Structure formats: C-alpha cells, structure tokens
Amino acid sequence: MANVKYKACDNCFQAVGKVNIVGNIFMIVLKGFLGVVGGSKGLIADAIHSCADLLATIVMIIGIKISGQEKNERYPYGYGKAEHIVAIVICLFLYVIAAYILYDGVMTIVEGRMVIPCTVAVWGAVFSILINELMFRQALCAGTKANSPSMVAKAWESRTDVYSSIAVVFGVIGAKMGFHFMDPLAAVVVGLMIFRMCFEMTQEAALALLDKAPEEASRVALLDRFNTLIEDIAVEIRDVKVRELGAILDFVVEVKVPDCITVQEGEKIKQLIAERVAGQQERESVLTVRLYPFENQAAVPA
Amino acid sequence: MSLKKYENLEVLLAPVIVLAFTGLLAVMYGWVGTMNSVGAETREVPEPAETRIVAGTAPALPPGDGLNIDTGIGGNMMQLRDVNGNIIPGGIGGNQGNIQLNQFAPMGIGLGQMQLTGEAPIPSGIGNDQMQLAAGMTSAYLGLEVADISGVMARQMGLPNNTGVMVHDVIPGSPAAKAGFAAGDIILKCDLRPVGSIDQMAKIISMMQPGEVVKFAVINHDNKRRSLHVKLSDGPTGIRQAAVKKAARSWLGLDVQNIDLVMKEQLGLADRNGVIVGYVFPDSPAGAAGIGVGDVLRRINGVHITDTGQFAKVLAGGNGAQPIELALIHQGRNSVIRVTPGRPPAEPGATPVIPKAEMLIEGSWIGMDVSELNPTEAKESGLPRGTRGIIVNDVESPPATMVGFMTGDCITAINSVPTPTIKQFVQATKGQSGAVVDILRGNRHMYVTVPPPGFTQQGTPMRQNTTGLNQVAMVKPAPEVVAVLVSGPDLNSPTGSEQWQSNLLLVNLRNNSYAITQVGQGEQLVDALHNNRVNTLICAGLSQQTAQMLTAHQIEVYTGVVGPALETVHLYKAGQLVALRLGG
Structure with missing residues (x-):
C-alpha cells in the first residue's frame, strides 16, 4: 500500500503506531511522576488521560491481533468483535476513574483544601504538549505522504489531547498566582475530557457490535466508487453492505448480471470485482460478491 | 491449545498493566489534596503574621537597659523577657515599645522553619522584629x-x-x-x-x-x-494602652498550637488540619464551654482552620460580642460548640522559675539536663499544687534548643505517658524517635514536639551537610567574613543574642569555610569582630551600647534575626535582611 516517494517515508509511516505507544508511555510516566512530586492534581489527572489514550491504542492492537486469529469450528466468523467487548470493559473501568477524579476535584474545591503545586508540574504539562505536537506532526506528515486519510484524521483527532495539558498549565500557574482552586479545577476539566473520550469509545464499540456501517463508508458513496471501478465490465452493482470485524472491513457486494451467463462466467465476474475492489481498500478487507440476474428477465417462471 | 492461551495472556497483560497503573495514579490523585505530610509544607506559602501597629515611637531599645527580645523558639508563643528573667505571658503590657503581640501570633521557630524553605519573600517572623527595629528608628x-x-x-x-x-x-x-x-x-x-x-x-x-x-x-x-x-x-505615650485594649477583643482564653507530623502520629490524629489546644485559662469562655487541653479545633464559624496564624486572624475578624461557632474534636469525637468571647482578666504574671545552682542533675535528654521535681520546688515555681514531673535545669545544645525547650519547663508526660519520676522519664525516652512532650511552663500547659533525629517537626528530613561549607579551625581575617551570634556550636543552631549566647560563627563567603569560636559580650565582642576584620554581624538581639560601638567600627549590624544560623547567612547573601540604622 505504501505508494510513497521515499523509502524513509514508508519507514516513518510504519513507525507511527510504535511512536504513539512509546510517546504515550513516556508522557504517562513523566506526568505521573511530576504530578505526584509536584503535588498537582491536574497533572495526575492528565497522566490518567494519557493512560486512557494508551488504552485506546492497546485496544486497537488487541483488535488486530485477535481478528488475525484463524476462524475455527466454534467461531466460524472469527474473533473480530472481541475488540469491542474489551473496549467496553476497559471503558467501564475508566468511567469509575473519571468519576472519582471529578468527585475528588469538586470536593477539593468545595471544601477549600489547599492544593498548591510546585512549578515542576508546569514543566510536565509543557513537555507533554510538545511531545503531543511532535507526534501529531509526524502522524500528519506520514499520513499525507502515504496517502492515508484515516491516519490524517486520527492525527487531528489525537491533537485534541493537548487541551488537557493546556488546562493543567493554566491550573498550576493559576494556583501559583494564588487561586488555589485552579489546580483542582483543571483536574475536573481533564476528568470531563476523560469522560467524553470514554463515552465516545463506548459508543463506537457498542455501535460496532450492532454492525453499524463504518463512518468512512456511506452506502451511496461506496456504490458510486465501486461502480466506477468496474465500468469496463458490463455489470452493475446493486447494493453494498459493509461492517467492521475488528480491524477488517467485511463487504457484501450485490451485483446485477444478465441471467444468460454461465456459472463459469459468473465466477469470473466475482473474482474480477473482488480483485479490483479489495485492491483499492485502504484497510484489510474481506469481500463477498453475490450475483443477481437482471430483474426484468429474472422473473422466476411460475 | 496451551500455546494459544499464552498468546491471549500476553495480549491481555498490556491493558491490565496500564489499568493497574491508572488505578495507582488515581490513588495518588486522591492523596495530593489531603496528604499534608512530607514535603507539603515546602509548597505552601506561609501566611504573613499578625495585626500590629505600623508606626514607631522612641527607639525600641532604651540605652543601658539591656532589654532583649527573646523570641522563645517554638510553641508559637512569644514571650518578652527582661534581664531579670521575668516572663511576661502574652507579651502585652511590657515595657517594650509599641510592639503589639497577639497571643496566638505564630512567632519563633514555626516561622523560622518557613524561612528554611526560602519561599517567604520577606523574612517573616524575624522580618517582623526587623521591621519594628527599622520602624523604631523613626518616631x-x-x-x-x-x-x-x-x-x-x-x-x-x-x-x-x-x-x-x-x-x-x-x-x-x-x-x-x-x-x-x-x-x-x-x-x-x-x-x-x-x-x-x-x-x-x-x-x-x-x-x-x-x-x-x-x-x-x-x-x-x-x-x-x-x-x-x-x-x-x-507618637503619643498613650499608644501602648490603645494597643493593649484592642488586643483584648475576642478573647477565648485558650492557647493553640499548630499540629505537626510528630503530634499527628503520637496523638493518633486523623490528619493535621486544625490547631490543638495547649492550655485553657481557668474561668475563661473556652473553659466554660468545655474545651479541654488536647482538643483539636477544626472550624471557626464554618471556616477551616489551617494554622494558628489564620485562626487568630479569623478570630480577630469577628465581632467581639458575637458567639463563635467552633467545630472541634473533643476526646476523639466531633462536636460543635458555641462560645462567646470575653475580655481577658488582668494577667497575674507567672512566677519565674530560677534554677538553683545546687540543683542535682539527674539525667540528660536531647541536649538538656533534667531532674525530678520535688514538691517544695513545685510550690516555689508557681506550678499547680501536686504537680509531679521532670524539671528542665539547663537547655544546652540541639535538638533541645531547636525544638523550644526552656529552662524551668516541667515535663509532665511524653507521648501521653506520664513521667512523674525520673525512672519513668528514662523509660519513656528510651528508644524514642519523635515525641510529643506535655510541659508546664509558667503555670500553663503546652505541647513541645521532638522530631526524630535528622528530621524537622514537619517530618521533612534535615539537610545533612548540603551547606557547601567546610568547617575550619580558624577563618582568616578578611573583609568578606560574616559573623553570626549563635546559641549552639553548629550551623543549624538558632541565632543568639549578645546577652545569652557566647558562640560566634564566622563564615568566609569567598572560600565557603566557617569556624565557630567563643566570644564575650560588649567590648569583647566588638574586639573579636574587629580583629577578624569582620564588617557584618547577624544576631537575634544586641544591646544599644554594643550596637553603637559596632556602628562606630563601621560594622554593619543585622539584629532581630531569628532562625538557623546558616539560613540567616543565606538570607544575608540574598540581600533579604535589613540592616540596623542608628541615629538619623
């Protein structure tokens, strides 16, 4: 798939996932340590936010690993959906943590407990902002060069992680200026972000379990795209259904064919379509082609 | 099949580890707000001290009188002492210029320690005295x-x-x-x-x-x-009376102390919020309301009490006649009581305790000599009838000098274990690390905390030899040598005053070496400084005559500086001390 100009770009593209994991682990350790040492609730909450990010990535990797397993007798359709179950379980845990962060942060403000973080906490947040930005730049560049819109989209999405670190910077500086409620307030903001993130993850997983069509593939767009791919063949695609099995896209393509063709010809058309369509997909795809005779001639004789 | 199981294990291990770490972080998150222990103090900005009058009248130290401010390290109680050794509790009404002291004013070591953190922009505590002295230069x-x-x-x-x-x-x-x-x-x-x-x-x-x-x-x-x-x-002469009258407002009749880490541990408190009652005056509003020694005051009119300074501030902010609502822990139970502050009775003035020369030294503990109190002594000392305990005869060296013991203190219990005899006292102090000591001083009960060796009362480790200074037998006379009067023969001893201490710390700022020598008073001190070509002296107190002599010798004097000697040198280097100016 890597139709890139330079070999280096291909390596870069392959490394995005690893960089993301290593970067996240580094940020968690850094923020966790500085948060505890510097006594900043906000920064610790931010470290937990990074943990949630890392967990999301891990869930994705689990999805790839599990769905890569062979189908067997007991699970003839493979393990594709296991990923979503794992995601939901992890999210349940994160909900509890986020709720605790919110509760404790609010109580700290209400009770007026003094949380006066040390300035090192600011450095933790600033480093985290920088690392996040670098990771974003790399993913964006690699995604653009490798012509992978999904990676570009993901890069933009993960850029919003930076907001929590920015909130922490404000919280710590505010506390240093004498507004002692600012640090717990930043923690509450981060807690809300974790909540939102969890909610999105849960929603996505739940909908995927219900075989919702993936966001990037609306039915009409797919129909158009596939039809242009097979213009030179004298057939028409009637319908496309798609669902996600973990990392794999599972297509079911319904094709209208003249009812006079032989079975052999039909199989040839199937193969052709499968090759063309699957070859154009960015993600790993499984294609099932079903043939339907033209409707006006297909009326089954009574 | 088993192979597959392992594969799954590996896949599941990653999220489990991350989840566990997340949980750990969440626990830490919860701690950060409530945990007030190790190191937390260094992050907190000390609240500046109390209400006082901004204006000076005559020079604070009348010449020849040898009046000396002794900031009575520890215990958050400041006492004024004149040369006769009379203790004037509460420090009100002394012949002391117009320094108004609040009974709860956090003075002494508490602030000295805050200074240690180096966060106070102005040396508080000492700063106060200095300001007073500086202000004393003008009328x-x-x-x-x-x-x-x-x-x-x-x-x-x-x-x-x-x-x-x-x-x-x-x-x-x-x-x-x-x-x-x-x-x-x-x-x-x-x-x-x-x-x-x-x-x-x-x-x-x-x-x-x-x-x-x-x-x-x-x-x-x-x-x-x-x-x-x-x-x-x-300044009019009536100013002092006005000040005394004002201080009389909102009198509850109790002494409070900050709760430090050692107290929390030894007295079995849940946390260190609030202040602990050290003494309740007889016939006071607090006594009538049922507040007892050892109670922890948590909230006053719904405001959380963080330390004695803030407590005094909130108390002073209230209207004198209005009842005050106090939330407190009384004998391990939470309760809320209402107290109407009254006016303090005229202070009878406690009888001074003068240690006798023939007194037998029966033991020593953390740098002080102690002996069993005999009943006749108790009567002479003005201690309550039937008091049994251990009397402090001499406070010689750290840590006793650091934590605030004074000669004449009567130790009645250590960690709530009564010490009526020297035998029980030895038993109680054996293998002791970190103790809360109940003492009677001038007829009043108070707590003194003895931190474990190598720690401060707040539980922070003391800096060991991170001073960057090397001790030498003798510092070569040089103009960049700074002299500090110290009460003990080491860098961490508190600064001393001319009348009471005879150690002189000489620090050469250029090659970071220091020496400690003995020194006398008055002219001897001036000569010693002059011989060493010292042009800067830091001390806690100085007589007017000596100050004049030193100024005549072009020696800069920083007086009223209280705290560990080394820290005062650092403050001096940072230019945060205010020099004494005479004449004008």
Whole structure:
C-alpha cells in the first residue's frame, strides 16, 4: 500500500503506531511522576488521560491481533468483535476513574483544601504538549505522504489531547498566582475530557457490535466508487453492505448480471470485482460478491 | 491449545498493566489534596503574621537597659523577657515599645522553619522584629492598626491577591483618624507606592519623619476610592494602652498550637488540619464551654482552620460580642460548640522559675539536663499544687534548643505517658524517635514536639551537610567574613543574642569555610569582630551600647534575626535582611 516517494517515508509511516505507544508511555510516566512530586492534581489527572489514550491504542492492537486469529469450528466468523467487548470493559473501568477524579476535584474545591503545586508540574504539562505536537506532526506528515486519510484524521483527532495539558498549565500557574482552586479545577476539566473520550469509545464499540456501517463508508458513496471501478465490465452493482470485524472491513457486494451467463462466467465476474475492489481498500478487507440476474428477465417462471 | 492461551495472556497483560497503573495514579490523585505530610509544607506559602501597629515611637531599645527580645523558639508563643528573667505571658503590657503581640501570633521557630524553605519573600517572623527595629528608628506616628488581607478575604472583596492592607482599627485622635480613616478601609497605595502587605507599608512609613505628609489611596466601605492625606506626628505615650485594649477583643482564653507530623502520629490524629489546644485559662469562655487541653479545633464559624496564624486572624475578624461557632474534636469525637468571647482578666504574671545552682542533675535528654521535681520546688515555681514531673535545669545544645525547650519547663508526660519520676522519664525516652512532650511552663500547659533525629517537626528530613561549607579551625581575617551570634556550636543552631549566647560563627563567603569560636559580650565582642576584620554581624538581639560601638567600627549590624544560623547567612547573601540604622 505504501505508494510513497521515499523509502524513509514508508519507514516513518510504519513507525507511527510504535511512536504513539512509546510517546504515550513516556508522557504517562513523566506526568505521573511530576504530578505526584509536584503535588498537582491536574497533572495526575492528565497522566490518567494519557493512560486512557494508551488504552485506546492497546485496544486497537488487541483488535488486530485477535481478528488475525484463524476462524475455527466454534467461531466460524472469527474473533473480530472481541475488540469491542474489551473496549467496553476497559471503558467501564475508566468511567469509575473519571468519576472519582471529578468527585475528588469538586470536593477539593468545595471544601477549600489547599492544593498548591510546585512549578515542576508546569514543566510536565509543557513537555507533554510538545511531545503531543511532535507526534501529531509526524502522524500528519506520514499520513499525507502515504496517502492515508484515516491516519490524517486520527492525527487531528489525537491533537485534541493537548487541551488537557493546556488546562493543567493554566491550573498550576493559576494556583501559583494564588487561586488555589485552579489546580483542582483543571483536574475536573481533564476528568470531563476523560469522560467524553470514554463515552465516545463506548459508543463506537457498542455501535460496532450492532454492525453499524463504518463512518468512512456511506452506502451511496461506496456504490458510486465501486461502480466506477468496474465500468469496463458490463455489470452493475446493486447494493453494498459493509461492517467492521475488528480491524477488517467485511463487504457484501450485490451485483446485477444478465441471467444468460454461465456459472463459469459468473465466477469470473466475482473474482474480477473482488480483485479490483479489495485492491483499492485502504484497510484489510474481506469481500463477498453475490450475483443477481437482471430483474426484468429474472422473473422466476411460475 | 496451551500455546494459544499464552498468546491471549500476553495480549491481555498490556491493558491490565496500564489499568493497574491508572488505578495507582488515581490513588495518588486522591492523596495530593489531603496528604499534608512530607514535603507539603515546602509548597505552601506561609501566611504573613499578625495585626500590629505600623508606626514607631522612641527607639525600641532604651540605652543601658539591656532589654532583649527573646523570641522563645517554638510553641508559637512569644514571650518578652527582661534581664531579670521575668516572663511576661502574652507579651502585652511590657515595657517594650509599641510592639503589639497577639497571643496566638505564630512567632519563633514555626516561622523560622518557613524561612528554611526560602519561599517567604520577606523574612517573616524575624522580618517582623526587623521591621519594628527599622520602624523604631523613626518616631513618625500614624495611628493605624492594619492587617494583611488573606486570600479568602481578597476574593470576597474582588481584589487581586497581595493587594492592599486592611485597616483594622484607627486609634482615636491619631493623625490617621484626623485624616478620615475608618476601620474597614483598604489601603491600596501609601506614598504613591502600591502596598500588598504590612511589611511593605511598615517599610514606607519607617522612612518618614514626623511632620511629613503621606498620601494614601484607599477603598472605603462604600467601595469608593478616595485619597487621604496624613500628616505624621510624634507618637503619643498613650499608644501602648490603645494597643493593649484592642488586643483584648475576642478573647477565648485558650492557647493553640499548630499540629505537626510528630503530634499527628503520637496523638493518633486523623490528619493535621486544625490547631490543638495547649492550655485553657481557668474561668475563661473556652473553659466554660468545655474545651479541654488536647482538643483539636477544626472550624471557626464554618471556616477551616489551617494554622494558628489564620485562626487568630479569623478570630480577630469577628465581632467581639458575637458567639463563635467552633467545630472541634473533643476526646476523639466531633462536636460543635458555641462560645462567646470575653475580655481577658488582668494577667497575674507567672512566677519565674530560677534554677538553683545546687540543683542535682539527674539525667540528660536531647541536649538538656533534667531532674525530678520535688514538691517544695513545685510550690516555689508557681506550678499547680501536686504537680509531679521532670524539671528542665539547663537547655544546652540541639535538638533541645531547636525544638523550644526552656529552662524551668516541667515535663509532665511524653507521648501521653506520664513521667512523674525520673525512672519513668528514662523509660519513656528510651528508644524514642519523635515525641510529643506535655510541659508546664509558667503555670500553663503546652505541647513541645521532638522530631526524630535528622528530621524537622514537619517530618521533612534535615539537610545533612548540603551547606557547601567546610568547617575550619580558624577563618582568616578578611573583609568578606560574616559573623553570626549563635546559641549552639553548629550551623543549624538558632541565632543568639549578645546577652545569652557566647558562640560566634564566622563564615568566609569567598572560600565557603566557617569556624565557630567563643566570644564575650560588649567590648569583647566588638574586639573579636574587629580583629577578624569582620564588617557584618547577624544576631537575634544586641544591646544599644554594643550596637553603637559596632556602628562606630563601621560594622554593619543585622539584629532581630531569628532562625538557623546558616539560613540567616543565606538570607544575608540574598540581600533579604535589613540592616540596623542608628541615629538619623
């Protein structure tokens, strides 16, 4: 798939996932340590936010690993959906943590407990902002060069992680200026972000379990795209259904064919379509082609 | 099949580890707010001290009198002592210039330790004395009683932090009263310069001479900005009486102390919020309400108490006649009581305890000599009838000097274990690391905390040899040598005053070496300094005569500096000390 100009770009593209994991682990350790040492609730909450990010990535990797397993007798359709179950379980845990962060942060403000973080906490947040930005730049560049819109989209999405670190910077500086409620307030903001993130993850997983069509593939767009791919063949695609099995896209393509063709010809058309369509997909795809005779001639004789 | 199982295990291990770590972080998150223990103090900004009068009258130290401010390290109680050794509890009504002391004012080591953290922009505690001395150089009289504005108050009033000082009271007939000041006014600017604390204002006023006109920018109680012009005058003699009268407001009749880590551990407290009651006066409002020694006061009128300074501030902020609602832990139970503050009775003045020369030294503990109290002594010392305990005969060296023991203290219990005899005392102190000691001093009970070796009372490890200084037998005479009067023969001893201490610390700032020598008083001290070509002296107290002699020898004097000797040298290097100026 890597139709890139330079070999280096291909390596870069392959490394995005690893960089993301290593970067996240580094940020968690850094923020966790500085948060505890510097006594900043906000920064610790931010470290937990990074943990949630890392967990999301891990869930994705689990999805790839599990769905890569062979189908067997007991699970003839493979393990594709296991990923979503794992995601939901992890999210349940994160909900509890986020709720605790919110509760404790609010109580700290209400009770007026003094949380006066040390300035090192600011450095933790600033480093985290920088690392996040670098990771974003790399993913964006690699995604653009490798012509992978999904990676570009993901890069933009993960850029919003930076907001929590920015909130922490404000919280710590505010506390240093004498507004002692600012640090717990930043923690509450981060807690809300974790909540939102969890909610999105849960929603996505739940909908995927219900075989919702993936966001990037609306039915009409797919129909158009596939039809242009097979213009030179004298057939028409009637319908496309798609669902996600973990990392794999599972297509079911319904094709209208003249009812006079032989079975052999039909199989040839199937193969052709499968090759063309699957070859154009960015993600790993499984294609099932079903043939339907033209409707006006297909009326089954009574 | 088994292979597959392992594969799954590996896949599941990653999220489990991350989840566990997340849980750990969440626990830490919860701790950060409540945990007030190790190291937390260094992050907290110390609240500046108490209400006091900004204005000086005559020089604070009358020549020849040898009056000496002894900041009575520890215990948050400040006492004034004259040369006869009379202890004047509460420090009110002494012949001490016009320093108004609040009974709960956090003075002494508490603030000395805050200084250790180096976060206080102005050396508080000491700073106070210094300001007083600096202010003492002028006789300009303003007639305002001002207080710092706490963060909470500032927020309520919509002021930025560290802006302005609040007028607590205006002394009738004073220049300030004539200019139209009223209680509750907030002073934003003094002599065209913004003021954010009492100290700043004291500094400005201390530069003024009687007859000068000072312009103030003030927000009055209608929230309107006004500017007031005060013509400073010479201080009237009645000023001290006014101050005493004011201090009498909102008297509960109890002594409170900060709770440190050792106290929390030894007294089995849940946390270190609030202040602990050290002594309840007989026939006081607090006593009548059922408050006892060892109770922990948590909230006052719904405001959380963080330390004694803040407690005193909140108390002083209240209307004297209104009942105060106190939430406290009484004998391990939470309860809420209402107390109506009263007026303090005339202080009888405690009988001084003078250790006798023939007294037998029966034991020693943490650098002090102790002996069993015999009943006749108890009577002479003015201790309550039937008191049994261990009397402190001599406080010689750290840590006893650091934690605030004084000669004449009667130790009645260690970690709540009574020590009526020396045998039980030895038993109680054996293998002791970290103790809360119940003592009777001048007829009053109070707690003294003895930290474990190598730690401060707040539980922070003491810096061991991170001073960057090397001890040498003798410092070569050089102009960059700084001299400090110290009460003990080491760098961490508190600074001493001329009358009581005879150790001289000489620090060569250029090659970071130091030496400690013995030194006498008066001319001997001056000679010793002169011979070493020292041109800077830091000390806790100095007689007027010696100060004059030193100034005549071009030696810069920093007096009223209280705290570990090394820290005062650091403060001096950082230019945060204010030199004594004579004459003018």
